[in-house]
Amino acid sequence: MKDEKEQGKDEAKHPFTVHDLPVRERPRERLMREGPKALTREEVLAIIISRGTKGRSVLDIARELVKEFKTIDAIADASIEELCRIEGIGRAKACQLKAALELANRVDEPVGDEYGADVGSAEAVVRLMASKLRGLKQEHFHSLVADSRRKLVVCEQVSKGSLNTTIAHPREVFQKAIRAKASGIIVVHNHPSGDPTPSEDDVRLTRRLVEAGKVLGIALVDHIIIAGDKHYSFRSHALL
Numbered sequence: 001m002k003d004e005k006e007q008g009k010d011e012a013k014h015p016f017t018v019h020d021l022p023v024r025e026r027p028r029e030r031l032m033r034e035g036p037k038a039l040t041r042e043e044v045l046a047i048i049i050s051r052g053t054k055g056r057s058v059l060d061i062a063r064e065l066v067k068e069f070k071t072i073d074a075i076a077d078a079s080i081e082e083l084c085r086i087e088g089i090g091r092a093k094a095c096q097l098k099a100a101l102e103l104a105n106r107v108d109e110p111v112g113d114e115y116g117a118d119v120g121s122a123e124a125v126v127r128l129m130a131s132k133l134r135g136l137k138q139e140h141f142h143s144l145v146a147d148s149r150r151k152l153v154v155c156e157q158v159s160k161g162s163l164n165t166t167i168a169h170p171r172e173v174f175q176k177a178i179r180a181k182a183s184g185i186i187v188v189h190n191h192p193s194g195d196p197t198p199s200e201d202d203v204r205l206t207r208r209l210v211e212a213g214k215v216l217g218i219a220l221v222d223h224i225i226i227a228g229d230k231h232y233s234f235r236s237h238a239l240l
Contacts, residue, residue: 027047048097140160158173174209174218185213194230
């Protein structure tokens with residue numbers, strides 16, 4: 001039986017890798033069997049990085065990434081040079097990470113004719129959003145990020161609520177706008193009741209978003225409520 005010193009030497013010669021894990025515990029196999037939601041941050045990163053290096057498993061590299069940067073957002077914001085400071089990550093792996101995390105950031109980005117669509121008026125926004133919100137039984141709250149020419153950059157569903165109320169926090173509403181360095185946002189939600197008249201909660205939320213936008217330097221251009229073939233624009237009613 002080997003003593004601890006000899007065992008340590010063996011481990012140095014043959015370091016632990018992902019292949020030393022039972023097959024059922026390996027990240028790729030777990031993803032295929034249980035789905036991506038079951039994976040830890042480290043396991044997701046390990047799959048993106050794909051391969052380890054001599055002496056370091058891909059899971060070791062992923063764990064060090066999380067330890068160094070703390071959050072996925074921080075990893076996404078890191079430069080190629082900063083990522084390459086992690087042992088086992090070269091320029092190719094750093095580019096893989098940056099590309100994968102940027103793709104995740106664009107998951108709600110409009111495609112086709114929606115991208116760059118005119119959102120400069122309430123009518124234009126209603127034309128764009130009415131088909132998405134028509135017939136829904138719950139309130140759905142969307143944030144539309146616009147550039148300085150009032151062209152659509154990102155369309156994101158922020159939340160959904162009950163029959164007559166929805167919950168949206170300024171943090172989530174402005175998140176994509178901050179990343180896009182946008183000059184303004186338009187928020188849109190539906191009233192399943194068919195009456196577009198804003199509730200007291202709608203008015204209070206709008207005021208909060210206006211104040212948050214002032215702090216962030218991102219204007220709340222309009223808050224539009226769509227109800228069937230009718231709509232209500234806070235901007236048109238001079239409530240912004």
